[in-house]
Amino acid sequence: MTELKLPSIDYAALAPILIMLGAALLGVLVEAFVPRRLRNVVQLGLALVAMLAAIVMVILNADDRLITVGGAIAIDGPTLFLQGAILVLAVMALLLVGERTVERGGAFVAHAAVTAESAEDRRQAEGVGGATEVYPLMSFAIGGMLIFVAANDLLTMFIALEVFSLPLYLLCALARRRRLLSQEAALKYFMLGAYASAFFLFGVALIYGFTSGIPGRGAGVDFATVHAAVTESPSSPVLLFAGMALLAIGLLFKAAAAPFHVWTPDVYQGAPTPITGFMAACTKVAAFGALLRVFHVAFAGASWDFTPVLGAIAVLTMLVGAVLAVTQTDIKRLLAYSSIANAGYLLVGVLAPSREGLSGTMFYLAAYGFSVLAAFAVVTLVRDADGEATHLSRWAGLGRRSPFFAAIFTFILLAFAGIPLTSGFTSKFAVFGPALEANQAWLVIAGVLTSMVLAFPYLRVVVMMWLSEPGESTPTVTVPGALTSAALVIGVLATLVLGVVPGPLLDLTTGAAEFVR
């Protein structure tokens, strides 16, 4: 019996992950022991403090470039940048989640177990304080995402995927109003998510098989081994390519790329809006972080082979997102399709095999996250007696009723459309530039053309808000509470600042754009 050798663990480097998971566990205890009326404040404070502490740790670790926990976790530039981005965006999302003045009791159902549409459900919808379980669930999800972007082997990555996915499935089901829609969304997300996870796991198995038989190296699913196997393995490359395809499917599902995007509109529409924003910003960062690591580190040697296929997926994703956005009538679904199209643009950045491509993608992720959270923050504010008014016809004439918020939303839509002086322009530039340098003009052409198509639905909303007469059914914009205001200010300012002076963040991403192997 050989003695078990413990891997060395660099706790400081893992601190952000440990803080978030620890906060989540503490949150569970708070649910059990703190009186109900105090829970919301305590949970919100706990989550916020944990996130800020994690951000501080990420900043303190900024110069770390190491692999720890026996090669399972890589703390390097991209990891730290993406962890920081996830945490900052998560703070914004948390502010939206914690908002309780826009709607009495918050955006979440009081008791998840109450039967939808029952008398009791109607009573809780009147303003009973929302479930505070959302805070630990969110902390778990964030902890999972932090591991996901740091994972240095496929199994850790898979576990992280599950750790952040499961809380998200639950969170999707917790909307206070239109609960059937919310539960349906959660169920769909869960089933399809499980389905996609299966693909991912199957891919891991095939890759494991492929790595066996390298001279002087055992089989394994850590990226260093996979990287070596791509060039040296004697096994059939069918294993590699089938495995790579299945892995990609699992990740592209989370990233909402076509044709694995089908869940996105339904889930974005059904989930509570703060959670939709959280998914659109943070899940996207996590999914693309993992995609970047898998394709830039593990499969870098096969880039000639995966680029055409992923490129085709990118073009398809842009097309589907842009074309389908044109006929949407619900603002949340519209933003969902916009998020799908943006996944296409991000893939262009992923496929540019250079440091600039990597840094551009990371810049895009951060910039897009700020804008999309601000957009969903505005969506939470446009409401009537039955909750949020998401049908586009209800937004007609909003500019007359609430010029300030209509102006903010217009600005964000212009950012999505990629108008200069907004972050949308600089970030598209940041991913298309490297793609052009890498001779992938076809991706850029597709990107620009679909951006034009996509500008139509955005501008349609703008036109509707400003040039239509407000009707009887035009809802008013609720004056946001302090938390939503804070999130909105951060999002809008970031969108503006990153559009006007993108330099500092671009420098940061460029400095961070190197993986450790």
Added chain:
Amino acid sequence: MVEQILTIAQSEPAEAVTFATADGMLGTVWLLVAIPLVSAAILLLLGKRADRWGHWLGVGAIGAAFVLGLTYFLQLRGLENKQVELSLWDFMAVGDLRVDFGLLFDPLAAVFVLLITGVGFLIHLYAVEYMAHDAGRRLFFAYFNLFVAAMLLLVLGNNYVMLYFGWEGVGLASYLLISFWYGRPSAATAGKKAFLMNRVGDAGLAIGIFIMFAMLGTTQYDEVFNGVGSLTSTTVLVLGLLLLLGAAGKSGQFPLQAWLPDAMEGPTPVSALIHAATMVTAGVYLIARSNAIFSANETLQLVVVSVGALTLLMGCIIGAAKDDIKRVLAWSTVSQIGYMFLGVGLGGGAYALAIVHLLAHGFFKANMFLGAGSVMHGMNDQVDIRRFGGLSKYMKVTWLTFMMGWLAIIGMFPFSGYFSKEPIIVAAFEREGWTAWLFGMAALLGAGLTAFYMTRLFVLTFHGPKRWTEDIEHPHESPKLMTVPLILLAVGSVGAGFLLATSVPDWLSATNGLAAESGEHAPVLAHWLLTALSLLVTVLGAGLAWFLFRAGTATEPQPAGVVVTAARRNLYTDAFNEAVFEKPGIFLTRALVFLDNRGVDGLVNGLAAAVGGGSGRLRRLQTGFVRSYATSILTGALLVVAAFLAVQAGWLA
């Protein structure tokens, strides 16, 4: 010793152009542009609050600029290299294109500065009274100051882009001021016409600047002039023709002369300052400034001379047939600038002659325009010379000052026109071969015609029987504020000629390329004979006009022969423009609108419909059933795996 070296250097055409750096007092030369500009900004931004005192600010700004210009001028006299450059900041830095926001103060710029601010000041002063009853006086002075700022920028820039900047600025100011009374359809149309015709010329200038950048990689004056020698003669010709097109547009020369007479729809001070004394001479400035380019190609010089000669005759002929006092003066401007073009086209020492004529013309033409304004002021804004007559008794000051202008323009000894125009006629006769006769005779004929139509104007306005409309009983002389500028300008018309003709050519010789060449060959006729001839034709023309019009004229249009009818219709140039440019232009526009509606819009709308339709169909795939979503994912998965395997097997890529 130094002077000797300079003289030697100047006789050497290959000498490189170098500018000294402006320092000391001259380092503040930017104030010349800044002061009128700030004044214009204040007048525009303060709005009605500046109504009470705004005009005095406008006058004061120009006065200050004149005083400053005079100090700079005196400073410059003491310098060895009289071309000083002041680089303020990088104007444009795009790739290889580097444009300096810099000023060049040299003798050529200096005389223009003095003309613009000096005459400009007097005209501003005059306008205070002339515009006193106009509600828009403050706005008028704002535009007027804007014009002066732009014009000074034009003559002070040290590269072609700065020149273009000022060029467009004066174009804008001119447009705003021509249609200052935009409520009148004729004024609005005239503004539009001036703007459009100027666009044609400006496009030529812009393309010329592009060519400079493409061929020489720079637009700085010194670098361009030093680099001209390395260009092929075709390039120089094309470049020069484009610059000439720009010059012709701004200066109302053939074939872009039609806008200038219509520009008289603006207030009279505008006509005097912009459309007689300064802006319209910008074309002459451009050619004189670019003498390195124009002197480098003989064909080019021939074209410039031909344009000048043709325009000067056209202007005379049309001017003789017009009855509107300001239009006669406008056509005479066209004609006089024709003389200047003739001068700059002749090249060599004639550059300086053209500038002298330009300065003299600035005085006497401004004088006459303001005189015309004074007449109109006293005659209820009547402009028809057939409706004047006998005004010499009622408007003594206007009459006498106008007389000085009249004697100056017809070139009577010893008024300024004699000293400035006669040398150009002589210079025309100094060309080689038969062209000496052609252009010499044209210039001489022009002198006779000028004497004829200007005398007609003068006699019909101030002498002969009264032919006033019934509503006028007793015409009044204009107030002091208007007559004092008139008197000062009249003094200039009398005295400036001799002064300018004797000093300016020497002074200008410090600007590269404007030095008189020594050893020019003699004219085809003796110099004294030419002088006598030009005086003779002048007296003949004036005498004929006196004889014909001393008894007045009919107040209604009379049937006339072919030439007069043609002249009344501007020699059919407007009809030509209409037939050749306007009609086909309208047709082309219609065709393009049709193409746009059916073709482009059709394509765009079709695409949009296709996207919308596709979107509508694809939407149906989003059924909401998990089973169909799972199928979609599975299909996608199979395709992706298949694609990867295909790539691996080498079937794709």
